[in-house]
Amino acid sequence: MSAVHELTGTQVVVDGAGVVRTRSLKAPIAFAIVAILGLLLxxxxxxxGESTFRLSDRTQSLQLPDVALPTAGTVIACALILTAMAALTFVFAAQYKRIPLWFTVIFAVVGIFLFLTWSAAGGIVPVTGLLFGALSLSVPLIFGALGGVIGERAGVVNVAIEAQFLFAAFTSALIASITGSYVAGLLGALVAGALVAAILAVFSITYVVTQVIVGVVLNVLITGLTSFLHGALLQPNAATLNSPPRFPRWAIPGLSEIPILGPVLFNQTLIVYLAYIIVPLVTWALYRSRWGLRLRAVGEHPQAADTVGIKVNPTRFWNLLLAGAIAGIGGAYFTLGSVGAFDKEMAGGLGFIALAAVIFGGWDPWRATLAALLFGFTKNLETLLNNLGSPIPSEFMSMLPYVVTILAVVGFSGKSRAPAASGKPYVKG
Structure with missing residues (x-):
């Protein structure tokens, strides 16, 4: 027995053993579009000419030689690989198989390498600098995406990640400037993110207001509030209220000397190292702990969870506060780890890209983190390509992170499914 969904084109088949299998051409079509773009390039x-890749950071004791590749031949080879992989995705779809994560990662790496090689004809790509900048831009996205995953797994759509970023960034800058302590600023950011999440929880869980509407209103409210306070409070007193100390970089001996990835991963600030801990911790807890079981239960089937004694709405409430606090760490990174001061609307829409990373990542912490890294890389790529003098117009380069976001969510997200009760309020009885 088979059926085709009229809107998405997804075909559902029940075989003789009663196993339900689905087939969607969304992902194969997205792969094919990227492959066609590669062939055009x-x-x-x-x-x-030649494209040169600089593999070593000049501060490292171990120096690797630059690698020069023939631009035309390398781009053609990568385009053919992308074409073959795109064709293979249609085979996966025909066999009702899900495209493996490793396959998507390899496809993305080859596609990025093709684009970099084509853009760098006659120029030099500083690989370590490119990756370092990409990770720096990805850090707030990672924390925002983790907050989004926890919120939606609990059954609440956290559209207010942007508001949590902004309020946490403002609070961390203010507290760190007054106290002279970046640790105090980070703690303030945790509280600020949780406070915004508490407002979202009260209205969406207690008063059953539509979650998306509450999130949008909070984004507008916090954007206006922080912009007003920035102009009325921080700017006139910048020396005392908007000059927070920044987290220093702590190089891990030995590891920071690893070629290419050493300076990128192991010469970072405390906030980046926190991401290394929190991502695997949340992943393990979500699937292996009692907390994770209860969290997933209230997000998938709150009625069944209530039947076995789990208090659905309190569980959602407290986990949404946890999600807000984690997103608040991402907000603190803007002021205490990157810029060094608060500026109005400094999140720049990254809260919405973090929400897209949640969807692209299939509501899974690891996948959402990989999606955040991809979006951060494309954001940093804009600056690099402008420096290389790429023939692509700068206006298009500014659009690139958002184009990748749309393409990823619409196409590469494939057959991922949101938690069944996500966005649905629970009223007992």
């Missing part, structure tokens, strides 16, 4: 828009 390889042939009609092909570029001559």
């Amino acid at each position: 390889a042939f009609p828009a092909g570029r001559a």
